[in-house]
Amino acid sequence: MAFIQEYDPRKILDHPDFRVLAEGEKPAPDANIAAFYNPKHEVHLVQKPRLKPGPGQVLVHVRATGICGSDVHFWKHGRIGDSMIVTDECGSGHESAGEVLEVGEGVTQWKVGDRVAIEAGVPCSQPSCEFCRTGRYNACPDVVFFSTPPFHGTLTRFHLHPAQWLHRLPDNVSFEEGALCEPLAVALAGIERSDLRLGDPVLICGAGPIGLVSLLSARAAGAEPIVITDLFQSRLDFAKSMVPGVRTVLIERGLGPKEQAEKIKAVADGNVKLALECTGVESSIHTAIYSVKFGGKVFIIGVGKSELTFPFMHLSANEIDLSLQYRYANQYPKAIRLVAGGLINLKPLVTHRFKLEDAVSAFHVAADPSQGAIKVQITD
Ligand SMILES: NC(=O)c1ccc[n+]([C@@H]2O[C@H](COP(=O)([O-])OP(=O)(O)OC[C@H]3O[C@@H](n4cnc5c(N)ncnc54)[C@H](O)[C@@H]3O)[C@@H](O)[C@H]2O)c1
Ligand SMILES: OC[C@H](O)C(O)[C@@H](O)CO
Numbered sequence: 001m002a003f004i005q006e007y008d009p010r011k012i013l014d015h016p017d018f019r020v021l022a023e024g025e026k027p028a029p030d031a032n033i034a035a036f037y038n039p040k041h042e043v044h045l046v047q048k049p050r051l052k053p054g055p056g057q058v059l060v061h062v063r064a065t066g067i068c069g070s071d072v073h074f075w076k077h078g079r080i081g082d083s084m085i086v087t088d089e090c091g092s093g094h095e096s097a098g099e100v101l102e103v104g105e106g107v108t109q110w111k112v113g114d115r116v117a118i119e120a121g122v123p124c125s126q127p128s129c130e131f132c133r134t135g136r137y138n139a140c141p142d143v144v145f146f147s148t149p150p151f152h153g154t155l156t157r158f159h160l161h162p163a164q165w166l167h168r169l170p171d172n173v174s175f176e177e178g179a180l181c182e183p184l185a186v187a188l189a190g191i192e193r194s195d196l197r198l199g200d201p202v203l204i205c206g207a208g209p210i211g212l213v214s215l216l217s218a219r220a221a222g223a224e225p226i227v228i229t230d231l232f233q234s235r236l237d238f239a240k241s242m243v244p245g246v247r248t249v250l251i252e253r254g255l256g257p258k259e260q261a262e263k264i265k266a267v268a269d270g271n272v273k274l275a276l277e278c279t280g281v282e283s284s285i286h287t288a289i290y291s292v293k294f295g296g297k298v299f300i301i302g303v304g305k306s307e308l309t310f311p312f313m314h315l316s317a318n319e320i321d322l323s324l325q326y327r328y329a330n331q332y333p334k335a336i337r338l339v340a341g342g343l344i345n346l347k348p349l350v351t352h353r354f355k356l357e358d359a360v361s362a363f364h365v366a367a368d369p370s371q372g373a374i375k376v377q378i379t380d
């Protein structure tokens, strides 16, 4: 049987052992199955060829993977923005942790059985790349981000990964928590660049997984008070169950951003210094802008439409800084330390669990708001 040693997505798609499983078909227990989406907006199980680590690579048995909103988006809409487009079968998943199964030539830092979190964005690491050289590797133009087309994702049984982009999980950090270090890394990158200080009043817009990990991070960083918003009371209740001290504001669809901001300021005892925007929705960004004080900052983690408007003169007359975040760099070790040290408890975020064979059902639950899922994970 031929083994694949490279990440080239075509090597998998063109391999004779690649095929889409028929609905209800039971794969062999050790088959390398994965959840793929395609341009026809289908999500299905596929069987991939066997993988063998090449030099510097590690074969990981993926034990836990979370479904991210972007996985659902690629499935349902076939693209994110103008550059990430689903043009063929593509593997999903980039929030993963697992166990080392086999190491390739020259790999000395990992051995069989080691527990690892998988950093899904692998930059080129070439000295000629300014962004890799200067540590801002999330900007690497040649990054391989597993699960962003055309690169297949980590929602699979066996995944090949470069040794240096795995992170060791201490014994007290589970695979599920290791997988959740990916969205946590997004929030931590935002918190780091937002310059949040002890005692800062903070607003978090949106209580989805990113808003909730931002809430946990802001709490760990000493923000006080923290106000969180959402359109759904159930999400606000969930936020409160995780951080009892958080103050909540339910966003009413009939109110404009200035009126929403008045409600937020009343709950926050004044304007906040920092807003972490975790929806990417234009009206929510406006609400955040009207909620911060003179000299404050609106840090936008959410993503959305290609173009949107800003209340320019309000920003200008109030010296409000706007910042944005694209994925993350250098956050995994920090995320793992915070979880291992007990400063951030990610466990409650996992509300639904599925076996790898049932990954398609997991996608349907993650995509259906009436199911009330926060984070759906697939374990193997
Ligand atoms: N910058 C990055 O690198 C990066 C990385 C990962 C995710 N994201 C983005 O972060 C955002 C949040 O991700 P998520 O997984 O938590 O998404 P999600 O859709 O699960 O959660 C968003 C939450 O915002 C709420 N919401 C929607 N409109 C609102 C409004 N007007 N006011 C208040 N709340 C509102 C929703 O009810 C929901 O609970 C998404 O836009 C996602 O694409 C960005
Ligand atoms: O968590 C990382 C994000 O989901 C990715 O940037 C994705 O949105 C596009 O590749």
Ligand SMILES: [Zn+2]
Pocket (backbone or CB within 6 Å): 068, 069, 070, 094
């Ligand atoms: Zn993601």
Ligand SMILES: [Zn+2]
Pocket (backbone or CB within 6 Å): 123, 124, 125, 126, 129, 130, 131, 132, 140, 141, 142, 143
């Ligand atoms: Zn690079």
